[in-house]
Amino acid sequence: MDSSARQARKEYDMSIKLSLIATMALLTAVEAADRAVAKTPSPSTGEILSSAPGDPSLAQVRAATDRFRDVNVALAEGYVRDPLNLCDTAEMMGRPAELGAMGIHFFRPDLLGIAGPPNPRVEGTGIHTDFLRPSILIYEPQPDGSLELIAVENLVFAKAWKAAGHDAPPSFHGVTYDTMIDDPSTPADEAHLFEPHHDRHVWIYRENPNGVFAPFNPAVTCEHHRNGSVHAHHAPLSR
Secondary structure, three states, X not given: OOHHHHHHHHHHHHHHXXXXXXXXXXXXXXXXXXXXXXXXXXXXXXXXXXXXXXXXXXXXXXXXXXHHHOHHHHHHOOOEEOOOOOOEEOHHHOOOHHHOEEEEEEEOHHHHOOOOOOOOOEXXXXXXXXXXXXXXXEEEEOOOOOEEEEEEEEEEEHHHHHHOOOOOOOEEOOEEOEEEOOOOOOOOOOOOOEOOEEEEEEOOOOOOOOOOOOOOEOOOOOOOOOOOOOOOOOOOOOO
16 A cells, blocks of 8 residues: 555545544434334334344335335434435445445444444444344435435444354355455455444345345446545556
8 A cells, every 4th residue: 555545545544533422422322212112013013123033024124114215214214314424335345346235334332332423433342233223224325305215224343243143254145244344454454444244235125237235236326426525536456
């Protein structure tokens, strides 16, 4: 990595740290919202949602999350918009541009177990894997400024997951979660300033030519994203 790439990465990492520190101030409000959500009946069953043996079907996940098509409902239930307001693309993360994009992430700090600022990376204790109540929602910005729900995601921190007695990453529908660990020899931060973690995207609201469980979707665009931060320039990875 040359000196300009190292400097760009250093500035990018610092901007994320400052934004995440500010986000921690929202945790109290988020936790209060979560307590309210925990008492909210499931719209389909009238009972408190809980994980059942085996994985829910994609149709069940869609039914359980359909209300989040309205981003205001997500905000009211404790989801927090990415403090950098990034619309993530494969190219931003040093991957081939043709893989597509992810979109804008809204997350539940409580479900991720994030209780403090980065030190030096974001660490969490959450081992939440229930896709009937995903820890992350992903939206695509629209031409009129609105947001369209396109995918859901769960993320567990590798250290917490192993401490809970798991030797292998979690899986969903037989597909093992992706393991994200930063490679310091590359200009891109593959773990997005998080400690090593496992995550799984599920594209139930936007068909994905790469597959329903792929990280990026070529049918997603960030071209209508406005007023957001941007990643420091990262050259595509050769690996």
